[in-house]
Amino acid sequence: MAKSISANQSKKKSPHLNRFYYPLDQAVEKPFNWKQMLRLLNYLKPYVKTLMPAAIAVMLISTIVRLVVPVIIGTWVIDKAITEQNVSLLTYLIIGISVLYLVSFIANKYRIKWVNILGQRVIHDLRKSLFSHVQRLSHNFFDSRSAGSILVRILNDVNSLQELFTNGIINLLMDIVLLTGIIVMLFVLSPPLALAVLIILPIMFFISTKLRRTIRRSWQDVRIQKSRLNSHLNESMQGIRITQSFSQEKENTEFFDGVNGDNYEKERVAMKKSAYFGPFVEMSNAIGTVILISYGAHLIINGSIQIGIFVSFAFYLGMFWEPISRLGQIYNQLLVAMASSERIFEFLDEQPNVKEKENAQTFKDMKGHIVFDHVQFAYNEDRIALHEISLEMKPGQTVALVGHTGSGKTTIANLISRFYDPTQGSVKIDGHDLRDMRLDSLRTNISVVLQDTFIFSGTIMENIRFGRPDASDEEVKEAARVVGADDFIKRLNNGYETEVEERGNILSAGERQLLSFARALLADPRILILDEATASIDTETEVMIQTALKRLLQGRTAIMIAHRLSTIREADNIIVLEHGKILEQGNHDELMKHGGEYYDLVKSQFEMLDAL
Incomplete structure (x- = not known):
């Protein structure tokens, strides 16, 4: 042997x-x-x-x-x-x-x-x-x-x-x-x-x-x-x-x-x-x-x-x-x-940390007005991710979160979706503390597109429809056309009925990202969270998506997290974070005039591009 x-x-x-x-998996001597x-x-x-x-x-x-x-x-x-x-x-x-x-x-x-x-x-x-x-x-x-x-x-x-x-x-x-x-x-x-x-x-x-x-x-x-x-x-x-x-x-x-x-x-x-x-x-x-x-x-x-x-x-x-x-x-x-x-x-017996109250309310017509009221959050006692954050995202605004890795950008997005609850303070949408609201009524009004998008086994049509299961075939195709996914889908052997296999392995990273955009937009959310969503897309595709987003984000509150600062120039408000604190905020022109951290970040990225 x-x-x-x-x-x-x-x-x-x-x-x-x-x-x-994992320390959680240990044998315990019990009667x-x-x-x-x-x-x-x-x-x-x-x-x-x-x-x-x-x-x-x-x-x-x-x-x-x-x-x-x-x-x-x-x-x-x-x-x-x-x-x-x-x-x-x-x-x-x-x-x-x-x-x-x-x-x-x-x-x-x-x-x-x-x-x-x-x-x-x-x-x-x-x-x-x-x-x-x-x-x-x-x-x-x-x-x-x-x-x-x-x-x-x-x-x-x-x-x-x-x-x-x-x-x-x-x-x-x-x-x-x-x-x-x-x-x-x-x-x-x-x-x-x-x-x-x-x-x-x-x-x-x-x-x-x-x-x-x-x-x-x-x-x-x-x-x-x-x-x-x-x-x-x-x-x-x-x-x-x-x-x-x-x-x-x-x-x-x-x-x-x-x-x-x-x-x-x-x-x-x-x-x-x-x-x-x-x-x-x-x-x-x-x-x-x-x-x-x-x-x-x-x-x-x-x-x-x-x-x-x-x-x-x-x-x-x-x-x-x-x-x-x-x-x-x-x-x-x-x-x-x-x-x-x-x-x-x-x-x-494991209970969710994020619990829904028995008398939780339902969002009837969400506008997308987001307020962080002195929010502090820690994943554990030794790791505080946000320090007394207070900010406002008005309905229909496109808000960009900028900062180095670990600055708290994704944590803010997670709190908006109520994947976690604040350690202190409160997160409110339309004046309602999220802890008082039903989770399904909150999350059906939010779409999230991540950098590492997940594609399920099944057809292209089924993956896009995951955002809204009752959508018609035509609505699915329209969402794909709007984000520019329709062109590559039609080139596939079976079009929208193409089986994408586990994790969408037959598709490129950019194609998978386009599908995730179509899925999110088909859900017709009041709040759209884009977490490094264009990181895997080439420049030409990104320009096409940006054009589509200008039309689709009208009337929606959008939160964009991006390291490529060129993608957020048109944002209504740019919030610069560092170690869980807000350093500065404003639109692109205001922050560039201010000459602070955002100015330094933009300058360093352009210098890197020039060096290439």
Whole structure:
């Protein structure tokens, strides 16, 4: 086997890859949480009046058949029909047992069918609930987690519950009923022999209890390591061009070997510990069989029991260890489910930092009058992004935010969209504090175009229509014509029905940006935020877009964030930021006359262009 590099070694060699190891993903030693298990079982509620009763009914039928047949064989077939050589009775008994087995077969068939339907529906509901909840969480939730670790919880962790819901719960009920029935039947047939055979149970219970904590912790470790593995895979695929550009394929592979090796080791340890239960049950079965043969033979010789009862005991004993063994497997499923459900409920219990009030109001006819009233904002205690910012953006104005990286430009845009709430002060639109308004009524009136635009898998038409799903085909095409995207779209093989694949890989950066403009403008927003939106577009295309924007931005409030100062010369108000503070503001001519920071920025950019 190829020698794998440990994750620790890989992390030393590749410190830039340590970002997958989030402190939020750590195994925590906790007792078995019955409250959490009941919460998990709540997802069965929609089916307690339909699938559950049907599955339980057929399960009870097949279990009763299994409990009745050994008694019939022992006390009737052997002690009555065979001993008394009653052929007629034997014939009736054989037919009766055959019918019972046929009934059991049909019941088991429907039990398997219905529990699988039940399990699949519960998994569907749980995954839908988790995905819907994650979609509503605030941006700071995604800031602290990789996409891969979130995918693991929605896919792998939910999938790991599938076995529990499809077979585990009904099988658990079936095995408990079967086990209880067997014990009752054993004591009915012969209490002394039953006590002798079942003496091993307390020892077995004690040892299995000792194994519980260590097995559960091992499955916790497995889920966490899978999260790390998926995080690395997700980031490696997204960053493949950078990896190849810097010839870091070998380094990346070595790190993957370490993470993959750790995943293998965690799985091996968990499976090894879980596998202890099977041989232990087999050993218990062997001890029980030895006791049955030795003590049972003694009772037969003494005349305490008949041979038929001994045979029934042998049947029941063979059946007894089967549910015990399955309960061990179900217990392992339960441990895996607990490890996964802890991680699922951690996400479901996560509350958005940006919360909507119960009596939140709705924007009826937004004008786009934006006011920042002594706003301070910090991503964390050590990182204050805005210091007591006060500014006004009047309806229909085009406002440009200018400044070096980290000056607070994007933070202002994020606060307007209410992706975050101010630490102090308030952000108001049309006189309404955004914390008093419904999020959907705010964001449906705002369109955002980012530098790194996102194109979804699907057609060109579907991607533009994402801005307004009820838009007609003609409205989509009109939006594309206005921003100048129509020309390149028509050159594609299938025009607007061209499939753009994941992240729009078949399109150039400029073409993707044009689509994002069309998408934003189709939404017909009252506020348009352009965050370095023309950075990926060539000069000729930019001129075309600027011409279109002059017409489209009329009557809308526009916030433009740009490093290329040539794109904001026509802005009504230019706000110059530095370290989260406003240094100066005014239109281009006013700021150039002032000779301040903006003047220096413009001058330095022109000097750079002259040098080129």
